[in-house]
Amino acid sequence: MLSDIEIAQRAKLKPIIEVARDLGLAEEDLELYGKYKAKVDNGLWERLRDRPPGKLIFTTAITPTPAGEGKTCTAIGLTQALGRLGKKVTVCLREPSMGPTFGVKGGAAGGGYSQVLPMEDINLHFTGDIHAVTAAHNVLAAVVDNHIFQGNSLNIDPKRVLWRRVVDVNDRQLRNVVCGLGNRVDGIPRESGFDITVASEIMALLCLAEGLQDFKERVGNVLVAYTRDGRPVFARDLKVAGALAVIMKDALKPNLVQTVEGQPAFVHGGPFANIAHGNNSILATRLALRLADYVVTEGGFGSDLGAEKFFDIVCGYGGFQPDAVVLVATVRALKMHGGLPLADVTRPDVEALGAGLANLDAHIDNVTGNFNLPVVVAVNRFPTDAEVELNLIREHCLARGIPVAVSEVVARGGEGGLELAEKVLAILARAPRGFRPLYDWNLPIREKIDILARRVYGADGVVFTDQAQADIETFTRLGFDKLPICMAKTQSSLSDNPRLLGRPKGWLLTVREVRASVGSGFLVALAGKIMTMPGLPQVPAAEKVDIDPAGNVVGLF
Structure with missing residues (x-):
């Protein structure tokens, strides 16, 4: 199979004006950034706001591991599959940060035949x-x-x-x-x-x-x-x-690009879900919901981070009502949660996979129990997955009454996501279950954090350091206590300890500090040893990136 960047560079892109036309937009609604990128004028919202919104499908994942999950490519592949089924659909994603692009992760615009394009631009400076x-x-x-x-x-x-x-x-x-x-x-x-x-x-x-x-x-x-x-x-x-608004006036306009198969894609905003709220912009999502019948979006990392913050923060400010959730899992990652080392995840191991299903269950319970939303499990298939392992996940989900589909969107694009798309459409056709957020913003700060810790992360309680207690007292005195909580914690575990895989039991969440993001409208609680400035690995991804004499970027994922 070709590399991601080779696939992206060989794809035939439609002029962005044609992509916009598919959404019912005219050229005067756009600010063009070359042939294949555009910003959409926010004045368009006044014309669209009274339209009924489309269906909102949120894509999340199990707890990530170095073995990979493929949440973004699944969101893109699902969008392509819905397009193949004749649905008017768009996807809303975050803009990649150059930190992980040149650090550990590499590119973050999807993968294989489920990418958003132009991939090199999106992963680098994009529209600035x-x-x-x-x-x-x-x-x-x-x-x-x-x-x-x-x-x-x-x-x-x-x-x-x-x-x-x-x-x-x-x-x-x-x-x-x-x-x-x-x-x-x-x-x-x-x-x-x-x-x-x-x-x-x-x-x-x-x-x-x-x-x-x-x-x-x-x-x-x-x-x-x-x-x-x-x-x-x-x-x-x-x-x-x-002055700050002047600097940001163009950045506030959503960016329109396209998938490998030509479906519209809004890529706007880029917060990390482990240290920020981890979702794309309200401006892009609300536009997409008025322009398409189905909108696929995603939040960073697992359901304990990006999804929880979308449901408890973004939906509160944006007025969104999610209709369904796609929960991405891989055989490889689940085996790591079951105790298998990364070096061994390509060999069949039903026992490790069975043990790792506890992590999948935690995320299913989070979505269905805490937020009352229907969920479809998408198993992002890797070539080394054994059929007996895929069957074990199928049987486990079906025993719980959870729809499950094996997704091959990386290798086959939208065609590889048709089973997933059909199962998502099936749950959307049922009577709505009634989305509900996890907690009332008016609760005291400690109580909101305790609810998050116990019900989403599975902790037995919360330990507040002296600093965190002083912060909470200050913010309560200043009247900031009615804001929702944005937890900053490791993405590598449901707990605040990245070494605790699976579904940890018998632990306490440690909150070391609380910061007030009053303008944004939330309080950031820092748990464990989470840092707000990542470091580079021993071999940064930047070492693989280059440009050839013809001006083509190489090595970018």
């Missing part, structure tokens, strides 16, 4: 949205430090500046820095650090804002520091909300 987030975030950081240097009329405490800087690469060297060194004119020395751009609250605002004016109001509410007497300082106090 992530660069705009970086610029807006760092302008605010510069203004905070400049205010302190220029007399500090707001009485900001330099030791309580919350707003760090960001860059869209994995760079552990920047996690903790001392800035302002040098001569007197070089600033006020203080400790700070960098986060990866996709963890920025500006990225969250891009994804959760309802438009430019809403973004401007929300960005003014970003909490940047405290004064020496403990009062909060917001971006609006520094009078830069308008």
